[in-house]
Amino acid sequence: MSLPDFFVAHKREVLTLTGEHLWLVGISMLLAVVIGVPLGILLSRRPAWKSLVLGGSNIMQTIPSLALFGLLLPVPWIGARADRLAILALTMYALLPVIRNTYVGIAGVEAPVRDAAIGMGLTPRQLLWQVELPLASNVIVAGIRTATVITVGVATIAAAIGAGGLGEFIFRGLAMVDNNVILAGAIPAALMALSADLVLALIQRTLVRTHH
Amino acid sequence: MTDSTTAIEFVNVAYRIGKRALISDLNLSIRRGETLMLLGRSGSGKTTTLRLINRLLDQSQGQVMVDGRSTAEWDVIQLRRHIGYAIQEAGLFPHYTVQKNVALVPRLERWDPARVAMRVKEVLQLVGLPYDQFAGRYPDQLSGGQRQRVGLARALAADPQILLMDEPFGALDPITRAELQHEFVELRKQLSKTVVFVTHDVAEALLLGDRIALMDSGALKGVFAPAEFLLSTDTLVQPYIAAFRAGQQILDSGA
Numbered sequence: 384m385s386l387p388d389f390f391v392a393h394k395r396e397v398l399t400l401t402g403e404h405l406w407l408v409g410i411s412m413l414l415a416v417v418i419g420v421p422l423g424i425l426l427s428r429r430p431a432w433k434s435l436v437l438g439g440s441n442i443m444q445t446i447p448s449l450a451l452f453g454l455l456l457p458v459p460w461i462g463a464r465a466d467r468l469a470i471l472a473l474t475m476y477a478l479l480p481v482i483r484n485t486y487v488g489i490a491g492v493e494a495p496v497r498d499a500a501i502g503m504g505l506t507p508r509q510l511l512w513q514v515e516l517p518l519a520s521n522v523i524v525a526g527i528r529t530a531t532v533i534t535v536g537v538a539t540i541a542a543a544i545g546a547g548g549l550g551e552f553i554f555r556g557l558a559m560v561d562n563n564v565i566l567a568g569a570i571p572a573a574l575m576a577l578s579a580d581l582v583l584a585l586i587q588r589t590l591v592r593t594h595h
Numbered sequence: 596m597t598d599s600t601t602a603i604e605f606v607n608v609a610y611r612i613g614k615r616a617l618i619s620d621l622n623l624s625i626r627r628g629e630t631l632m633l634l635g636r637s638g639s640g641k642t643t644t645l646r647l648i649n650r651l652l653d654q655s656q657g658q659v660m661v662d663g664r665s666t667a668e669w670d671v672i673q674l675r676r677h678i679g680y681a682i683q684e685a686g687l688f689p690h691y692t693v694q695k696n697v698a699l700v701p702r703l704e705r706w707d708p709a710r711v712a713m714r715v716k717e718v719l720q721l722v723g724l725p726y727d728q729f730a731g732r733y734p735d736q737l738s739g740g741q742r743q744r745v746g747l748a749r750a751l752a753a754d755p756q757i758l759l760m761d762e763p764f765g766a767l768d769p770i771t772r773a774e775l776q777h778e779f780v781e782l783r784k785q786l787s788k789t790v791v792f793v794t795h796d797v798a799e800a801l802l803l804g805d806r807i808a809l810m811d812s813g814a815l816k817g818v819f820a821p822a823e824f825l826l827s828t829d830t831l832v833q834p835y836i837a838a839f840r841a842g843q844q845i846l847d848s849g850a
Contacts, residue, residue: 493684493686493689495682495683495684495685495686496686496687496688496689497686498651498682498686499680499682499685499686499687499688499746500686500688501651501675502649502651502675502680502682502759503675503676503680503699503700503703503749503750504672504673504674504675504676504700504703505703506672509703513688514688517690518688518689518690
């Protein structure tokens with residue numbers, strides 16, 4: 384069976400697995416941003432914690448994804464369902480680029496700008512929302528882009544623990560030694576990574592333009 | 596003693612980091628409406644002194660009085676908004692237009708938008724930037740001199756009675772600097788502000804100051820009127836006079 388024929392024949396399954404994959408990536412990225420951006424802001428206020436948090440998330444990234452899935456298996460509640468486990472692991476992978484870029488973006492605000500802002504009487508909250516976050520947004524979104532692309536890729540491994548997603552095709556194809564089946568998972572995953580990157584690149588460009 | 600003719604007063608002020616004293620035994624009265632130049636070399640404590648006024652730094656000892664009230668008693672945000680602040684490199688917000696940069700403090704103070712717009716126009720005019728031409732520009736579309744003008748306009752926007760200036764013309768080329776210095780002299784005649792101005796440039800101190808406070812190694816070494824300063828036989832003042840005369844000689848021989 385040729386690849387296009389395979390897609391036509393398994394249309395429903397391709398769509399379902401793509402949907403699952405999108406869900407795993409979407410929820411994980413949402414969590415990574417909701418946790419990572421505030422952590423990055425916190426680091427900019429408490430530089431002493433920098434090595435702890437960045438070091439910690441760095442180590443996280445060195446753990447092979449398959450091993451991390453396995454290690455999280457005995458964790459209560461999380462280990463009970465494969466998708467929870469996958470989301471937790473994916474979030475942990477996505478955190479580093481988000482935290483680091485948030486921190487770097489805020490630290491990159493020029494000293495005179497920060498000095499003038501404080502000297503003219505901006506409150507700490509106004510400094511954050513009106514100066515630091517807008518000026519760092521470009522770098523923060525760049526971190527989210529990197530994390531998203533990584534997450535789309537790593538999410539294919541989630542199928543190994545039964546969390547679904549496009550990895551199902553890849554593992555099945557490997558077992559069947561059938562390239563078509565592998566590609567049926569790999570191609571939509573690649574397209575997903577590319578389009579997510581493109582969408583975020585457009586957002587990034589809009590941000591740069593609005594700040595000029 | 597503090598009275599209505601004193602805008603800012605330092606009373607036995609010291610500022611230390613750990614055991615190192617950056618400022619010690621500082622007693623200084625700054626009169627309402629005067630331009631006081633804080634003159635000194637790098638590390639003399641002049642910028643530290645300036646930053647104690649709007650509490651970008653908090654003194655380790657003594658009191659800084661602004662308008663008769665200790666800065667420790669002021670709400671720090673109110674204190675800062677009550678005082679204009681202009682610095683080297685201007686520190687304009689790169690993501691704000693000139694209009695929005697200048698409008699910053701009035702907007703934070705929730706002025707009526709129509710009044711903000713009028714005031715922005717007014718202060719831009721004051722610093723020699725036509726509103727129609729400059730209001731919509733971003734800082735990276737301005738020259739160094741124009742950025743400093745906007746920085747000055749921003750400091751003046753909420754019409755503060757006190758203006759702190761930290762080497763505002765320090766990063767400019769000599770011609771632009773001279774231009775801005777002369778305009779500042781003119782501006783001073785129109786506005787009755789108390790100005791505290793940090794500089795390491797003795798010519799600038801002589802040109803702009805009503806009085807010159809000389810600082811060295813964290814201590815105030817004397818306060819002089821410009822004419823007094825030039826005549827002073829103080830061993831600390833002599834190197835400044837020598838530098839000033841040398842500069843003049845170069846100018847004279849060039850002319």
